[in-house]
Amino acid sequence: MTKRNSPGPSSSEPPRKRPLSIDANGKPRFRGCDSIKAYEILEKLGEGTFGEVHKARHRSTGALVALKKILMHNAKEDGFPITSLREIKILKALSHKNIIPLMEMAVEQERGPATRGTLYMVFPYMHHDLAGLLENPDVTFSEPQIKCYMIQLLEGTKYLHQVFVLNLSEIRRSANLLIDNRGILQIADFGLARKFEEPVPVPGGGGGVAERDYTNCVVTRWYRPPELLLGERKYTSAIDLWGVGCVFAEMYRGRPILQGNTDMDQVVKIFQLCGSPTQKNMPGFDRLPGCEGVKSFGPFQRTLEGHYSSMGSAGVSLLSQLLKLDPQRRINAMDALKHEYFTTDPLPAKPSDLPSFEDSHELDRKKFRHQKAHLPPAPAGGTVGIGQDGAGGWNGRAGEVPWANGTGAGPSRGGRPNNEPWVNGGSQRYGRQHDNRMPPHDSRVLPGHRPAPDHRQWSRPGGLDHRELGLPPRPPQAGHMDREPRGPPLRTNRGNGGGNVDTYIPSYGGGGPDDRRGNNRSRDWDRSDRDRGDRDRGDRGDRGDRRDRGHDRGYNGGGGGGPGGGGGGGIQRRSSSRDRHREEPVNNIYRR
Amino acid sequence: MVSLLRNPLATADQLASSPSQADGIPADLETSLRWAGSELIQAAGILLRLPQKTVATAIVLFQRFYLLSSMRSCAITDSCHAVIFLSSKLTEHPATPRDIINVTTYLLNTPSPSPISPAPAAGQGSTPPEEHYVTEQEYYIRRTRLLNVEMEILKACGFQTHLSLPYTLCINYIQSLSVLSAEVVKKSFGYLTDALLSPSLLYLTHQPNSLAVAAVYIGARECEVKLPAAWWDVFDCEREELGFLVVCMKGVKEFVESERKLWSGRKPGVPWELDDLEIHLERRRVLDGEAEV
Structure with missing residues (x-):
């Protein structure tokens, strides 16, 4: 198409086509969607299957942000990924102090306006994630601190469930719980979140009863509740609370508590902790498809109370209610917030009273481990x-x-x-x-x-x-x-x-021992x-x-x-x- | 949560400064193209067996998009494809690009009484399938454009894809007024769907609760159901707004009829593609020049 000059309708000269991104006053037309040029990229923070993350500073405001790239795995067929669409839509609709806010989107335009470009989600930069913090040897969580984080985690979860968002739960991974130096905990990563179509949980009502089928292949395995592992498709918001329970115990233990290698292993570990499933503690478990076809487990003795006795009676009580095998009797977020655990001594700390730590991220910790594991002699080469x-x-x-x-x-x-x-x-x-x-x-x-x-x-x-x-x-x-x-x-x-x-990319290709x-x-x-x-x-x-x-x-x-x-x-x-x-x-x- | 029942609306500035008009498209043509695109989306949605919420979302996205970008930068067909595709994902009823492209090609090339299709040729029975066959090459070209426009739409909207439709609210209001009957609901829904085609862009200028109130108002009135005095206040709708919406919704029928009359059987028809549009604009300039002379 030829470019022409002199704008304005019905002039005798054909008007010029205006660039899409600029309005009549020459200002950027699109709000909420900045150019990547507005950010000064400081460093790459991580990279993974679903995108990479850069730390960046906004050039005009100086705000530190994390830029999460949206990878288009199958852009030819699927266009903009439906998971990202959901994530953005949900994040934009949420507003809660314990949910990470999506500040805006940033676009990196590669070649001309006709190409699709690369997209980034812009989040405020948070100093830590829970997994990284737990691994930071300088950080020991005090009980008031754990209570403080738990309250915030439950508040965020309660809010999500009240507004019908089911965080199909990668969110419940400790690495997706971000913490800043003001002691604020925020739930991040809604890549698998979906709106659910069940009634909102009511006090005392557990997670309610599901009416709709969802796919059961969700949730990072270690935080996956037994009903999902056994193939339940009608799950409820209770699945998120299982994850909360796992994170809760993790804060005391310092590491994920149920680290299964396979789905089967995960199920076994759960039942070793909570006891074999019976009609009493998990009604209807035998009607589920089972884990890889296996339906009977055990017999395992329940070890939860013994294992976690250091958490105190109130803590163990809350944990056992969060880690209930029966999703319908699993405590929901609003009831959990009223648990005596939060009102017994030591009382929860205020977020502002918590100490600040040096930045701790899961990836960071891995880096440390990585380096220490094979500290080589000083390099002969330069830097x-x-x-x-x-x-x-x-x-x-x-x-x-x-x-x-x-x-x-x-x-x-x-x-x-x-x-x-x-x-x-x-x-x-x-x-x-x-x-x-x-x-x-x-x-x-x-x-x-x-x-x-x-x-x-x-x-x-x-x-x-x-x-x-x-x-x-x-x-x-x-x-x-x-x-x-x-x-x-x-x-x-x-x-x-x-x-x-990103060492999962071909570096290991050899497959040797x-x-x-x-x-x-x-x-x-x-x-x-x-x-x-x-x-x-x-x-x-x-x-x-x-x-x-x-x-x-x-x-x-x-x-x-x-x-x-x-x-x-x-x-x-x-x-x-x-x-x-x-x-x-x-x-x-x-x-x- | 910011309210789930509030939609992002067009600002007065945006409404006053249409990018298409700034780009040299006459106002009446812009209105016509908006109408044609919406008709195409609605028809394609029916053939694709998409639920009305998907179709309505697509139409609103379409309207939003052309509030933010010029029709000379994205062809109507491409943006129709893209909004259907996008809304099908947003409303969790995915449709494939191939289906969408096949259906719109069919609609635009097979003679039918619909104003967006070619007029049926007299004495001819069914059309040969070659007329609406999408070759593989054409499919790839169109799909690429679809995906590009999808991204343009998302960027234009600042990735704000939230849209709350008034249909459920409408039922809700009718129930709370204790006048639930299939007839009232049907009428009201009809007006809500009409409003999607309104040249006043009602879905971009009014919140869903007001749209629902107006639809219930007309629906109840036409079914001669009596409602309490000033009931709209309860649903946060001002009398003036209600009046305006009622006039607009009632006016849609007339508007659509005039557009249909304008375009059906006309040759060349609606400029669906960018090339067609440029030719159309050129032709108008020539005609305008002649008129001046």
Whole structure:
């Protein structure tokens, strides 16, 4: 189409076509949808199957934000992803102090207005996520603090359920609970949230009765309630409360409490904790399809009260009500808020009274673990791309650089056998990076860092805290990384196979014995992928589009066994070493 | 939650400054194209067996989009495809791009009494299927455009896709007034659907509760059901607003009839594509020039 000049209707000259994004006054026409140029991207915080996250600063307001990229996996067929549509729609409709606000959308226009461009969701930057905080060795949760977080978590959940949003629950993962230094907890990641069509929970009514079928392939496995694992499709808001219960106990334990390797393993773990299902404690459980066809479990003795006696009688009481096998009798959020747990001593802290911590994110913690696991000798080479620029200080706090590149996906996740050499190119890079940045003052960690058993390297001079045992090895004194001068994000490596940014991408392709961790990890990724894929499929109903799965798997890179291929030795191995090594699902809000 | 029952509305500025008119499209043509697009969406929605909420959402998205962008930047067909696709996702009744494209092509190429289709040729029976066959190549081109426009729509709306429709509120109001009858509901729904086609863009200028009140008002009146005095106050609708809406809703019929008369059988027909539109504009300029001379 030819461009013409002189605007205005019915002039004899054909009017000029005006660019779509500018109105008659030459101002941007679209509100709530800023250009990515409005943000100064500081660093990449993480990357994952469903997107990547950058930390950024708004150029005019200076506000720190997290930019979450929306990946268009199947844009050719599906257009804008329905899950993102839901997430945006729901987030835009929500307004609660314990729900993360969606500030706006940012568009990166690649070539001309005709292309679709890349989209980012803009969230306020939060200093911590719960999973990261729990792993931060400098942070020990006090009981008033846990109560404070629990109240906020339940308030957010109550609000969601009151406005008919079912957070099909990745939300209930501790990594999706964001906490800032004012002590405010916010629920994030509504990628799987949906509006539900049941009556709102009423006090004393548990989760009510479901009337509609939903797909049961939702919720990160460790936070998945028994009814979903047994194939229930008519679930209710009670599924979210199971997740709340898991997070509740996790805050005391310091690690996810039910870390199943497979769905079956997860079910068994649940019943080992809560006792075998019976008609009494879970009416109708035998009418559900069962987990992988298995319907009878046990007999297991209930161990919940014994295991968690340290939580105090009120705490155990609340936990047992949240972790009720029968979803209809599981306590709902508004009743839980009235539980005596919150009115007995010690009373909940006020958010403003909570101490601030150095930034702690799940990905960050993984990075620490990663580095410590194979601290290599000092690199001979220079510090390419990681100059000492002193950018780390932020109001004197160590806080500027919480999520480093994709370390979350590193092969060092948790329980990797320590004596195995790393095979992953990406890890090499990390090691080097770490050494380069290693500050001289951090003498406790530095000397003689060689790949060596985790617990030796990581034992801290300060002794063990209550969750030291059974925990993953500690990072070096927390915070030293953050005091380090930071360089720009390692963008230079992005295009080359991605070993550094997201190690689930082909780095482990070889599949040798040393790849076990990678395989297991990828299985987890795959799992969540599949959750989402299935979810999509379920939503599409009759479309029968099988492409999702293959497609998602493609994104998983070479390392992952398929969903069905995960029964290998890696799992056995992992189970046996579980007590020493933390594992967690690798979902994170910022990874998508 | 910000209210679920409130919709984002067009500002006075937006209504006063139509991007299409600023872009050189005469006001009457813009109105006609809005009408034609809405008719196409409604007809396609029926053939695609989409529920009315999906269709209504699509039409409102369509209206919103052209409030924010020029008709010379996105062809009417493409934006119709895109809004149907988008609203089908938003309302959880997904339709595939292929179905949507097939259906609109069928509608636009098969003679029928509908004003958006070619006029039936006299003496001819059924049309040969080649007329509305979408070749694979054409499908890919159209799908690409569909997906591009989908993104344009989302950006234009600032990703605000929330839309609360007045249909359920309408039932609710009728029930609370204790005058529930199939007849009143049917009439009221009819007017709500009419209002989607209104040239005054009622869904962009009024909240759903007002639309529902106006529809109930007309519905009850036409069914001769007596309602209490000033009942609309209860539902937060001012008398003036109600009056305006009633006039607009009643006027839709006349508007649509005049548009139908204007376009049915006309050659060339509605400029569905960008090329058609440019030709149409050129032709008008020539005609205007001749008239001046």
